[in-house]
Amino acid sequence: MDPNFLKAAAAGNSEPFKDMPREVIGILFTAKTKNTILHINIISQERENASTKFAEEILEKCPSLLLxxxxxxxxxLHVAAKFGHSDIVRVLVERAKLLQHDNEELESGIxxxxxxxxxxxxxxxxxLHEAVCHRNVDVVKILTKEDPDYPYSANNDGKTPLYMAADYGSSxxxxxxxxxxxxxxxxxxxxxxxxxxxxxxxxxxDAALRKLLEKKKNLIKETDQYGWTPIHYAVYYGNYGTVNLLLETDQSASNIADKDRKMTALHLAAGRGYVGTVxxxxxxxxxxxELVDNRGWNFLHYAMxxxxxxxxxxxxxxxxLVRSLIIEGDAKGNTPLHVLAAVRPDEFGVRMIRKMxxxxxxxxxxxxxxTNILLNGYPELKEEIQKLSKDVGRGQYSDGVIRGPKYLVGQNDDTKDDYKDTRASHLVxxxxxxxxxxxxxxxxxGGYRSENGTAILRRNTAFQAFIVADSIAMVFSLSAVFTHFLMALKIEATKDFDEALFAASIWFTLFSMGAMVIAFVTGTYAMLVPSLGLAIITCLIGLSFFFLAFWLIKLSIF
Known part of the structure; x- marks a missing residue:
């Protein structure tokens, strides 16, 4: 293609092609990619400022460029869909409608x-594949409305447009x-x-998921190459809302076991530590x-x-009924209590066992x-559990079959290093x-009075709340530091990680954070009370911490 024609097409200038025969226009294309002047024009435009003028004029002159x-x-059309030029897509569709009864314009008939x-x-x-792949929703709407009855088969990657849209998470x-x-x-x-x-x-x-279930309810029991149903994936990836919706649609789907390990969704939820999902x-x-996997493990084995x-x-x-599973042995005769004793042979495990x-x-x-396990350990069972934490199967268990607290899965060197780093960050x-x-x-x-060194705002209610909250933050944060100190002493003496101390340190730190936020809010309010509007806005911004913290904790639980 002549460089001048290429520049004209890219700039949207149709003048050089006005007196050119349509047969000549049809054979104008680039050497490597074989793009016609219409391809070039569509590719060269920005989505926000795309113009349809060149496409309209050139198709009037040479309709064969359309296909x-x-x-x-x-x-x-592929190119316009890929780049999200919805207005150009409309022009191409309308032009095709005008040509559908004209046999002479195209070589292959109607x-x-x-x-x-x-x-x-x-x-x-x-x-449509291209529009979905590049997240161009407006183009998707145009194309599906024009051809609503076509199912659209899978591409070379085995993906249909609907699958691609769901895979991208585009509701x-x-x-x-x-x-x-x-x-x-x-x-x-x-x-x-x-x-x-x-x-x-x-x-x-949620609305898109409900619509998908409404239109294709039969998919809820469809299994992939691993034998996993949609509820397996929802559980494994911790999507609590999706799990609930799938269960509401068809609760029996949770009875389906996978091919490799015969694990149900309940086994997966227990293995991942998702209490709410269980x-x-x-x-x-x-x-x-009461369903068991291929080793005879019920979900309580995983929960332990x-x-x-x-x-x-x-x-x-x-x-x-769940409590009755405590005495149920697996293929090797190991009950959930055997598992608990193997992974938690400390005072907390003993207390839990006695409580049962x-x-x-x-x-x-x-x-x-x-009892023997509590006294002497059980390396064979512990090693089996450690392998489960690292086993990815054929790729479906991307984060291992079991994802429990690392100090429960095994006290190997990597685990110790991980918790050493975690404790260090918490201590900081x-x-x-x-x-x-x-x-x-x-x-x-507000500062101090120069004559006696007392606080100027000591009688201010907000200031008093600041002093109390700051004191609470001080006590809780020092308690967290002291707890980490005790934890380090215990690890050095017994080589065991203390679950209770670690949990206590986390709570102490969280409470100190909350107290610090309250101290900031009340202290700021005491200083800004003459500008009441600014004081209120600042307080609301500071208190938003609790909303964000609650949201993050909720996500981590499920």
């Missing part, structure tokens, strides 16, 4: 707008596809469906509580590894009792808060 493909098999929309490139992508595109299309295909690679993809996304909008599954489908002591106690106290009022003198098939935070609280206690808002 001419480049070296990748892309039509101008070409309708739907034929253009359904054309695939070398990757087997239609224009808007999923809704557009489901609302405008009557028969959208849902297939994805490796046996997955669009519902599998949606179940993996924590930020997937309770939700049991409350909606109690019959699944991944749950904290308080969580286990609460679960067992409130669920008699079970027979911890019962032996497994190797004639090893729970606690010490920093103590330092700030100490400094704030002597650098008080």
């Amino acid at each position: 001419q493909v480049n070296a990748k098999g892309d039509t101008p 070409r309708t707008v739907r034929h253009m929309i359904r054309m695939t490139n070398h990757e087997k992508n239609t224009a 808007d595109m999923v809704l557009a596809l489901l609302e405008n299309s009557t028969s959208a295909s849902h297939e994805g690679p490796n046996g997955k469906t669009a519902l599998h993809a949606a179940a993996m996304k924590s930020y997937f909008v 309770k939700a599954i049991i409350s909606k489908n109690l019959e699944c509580y 590894v991944s749950f904290y002591v308080e969580e286990l106690g609460n679960l067992l106290e409130n669920n008699p 009022q079970a027979n911890f003198d019962a032996v497994n098939k190797q004639n090893v009792s729970v 935070v606690a010490a920093l808060i103590a330092t700030v609280a100490f400094a704030a206690g002597f650098t008080i808002p």
